Amino acid sequence: RKEVEQDPGPFNVPEGATVAFNCTYSNSASQSFFWYRQDCRKEPKLLMSVYSSGNEDGRFTAQLNRASQYISLLIRDSKLSDSATYLCVVNRDRTNAGKSTFGDGTTLTVKP
Amino acid sequence: DTEVTQTPKHLVMGMTNKKSLKCEQHMGHRAMYWYKQKAKKPPELMFVYSYEKLSINESVPSRFSPECPNSSLLNLHLHALQPEDSALYLCASSQPGTSSLTDTQYFGPGTRLTVL
Secondary structure (H helix, E strand, C coil), rough: CEEECCCCCCEEEEEECEEEEEEEEEECCCEEEEEEEEECCCCCCEEEEEEEEEEEECCEEEEEEEECCCEEEECCCCCCHEEEEEEEEEEECCCCEEECEEEEEEEEEEEE | CEEEECCCCCCEEECCCEEEEEEEECCCEEEEEEEECCCCCCEEEEEECCCCCCEEECCCCCEEEEEEECCEEEEEEEEEECCHCEEEEEEEECCCCCCCCCCCCCCCCCEEEEEC
């Protein structure tokens, strides 16, 4: 079993749709959680950190469920510009520069 | 300013060449990373430097040699590479700490390497 598993996708949705991605992690010692987006042939860019209390940034909402060991990302009112690969990232060791484990990514295509 | 810069943007090299990739950040971060990313795959960690000391080497072949001359700079020296080493090489930095705010990684734009 992979340490971090994401919905395989791809997701193809019309503009204005709401789409949700899930990510599960296997190491219960994991400490910090992130969603990154990566456009084709570009570097990953931080979208959101994910907190137990949940957090929202405009059309984006991230949730963490430590008991079930999963994180989610909800995108409301999808825009064409949301088309990208979304990477779930889990860090185990918070006290030093520790390993980040990346999910394989979920590709989203928003169509007119 | 959350900028990490990398040079060169593109690099084509033969299997007998020696070249170096460079990464720089001025965010005061004390952790720096090298990742390798193949098409349609997530980044794979290669090396981590924490406070200018190599803390993680993910069993990377010795034809890749990292160097951290100071807290702002990270180099990756390349020698005798193979065609399968062709990939996007990403540098990232973060501030080691005890919260999500501090161990967030910021990525540079990458160097696209082609080995002939």
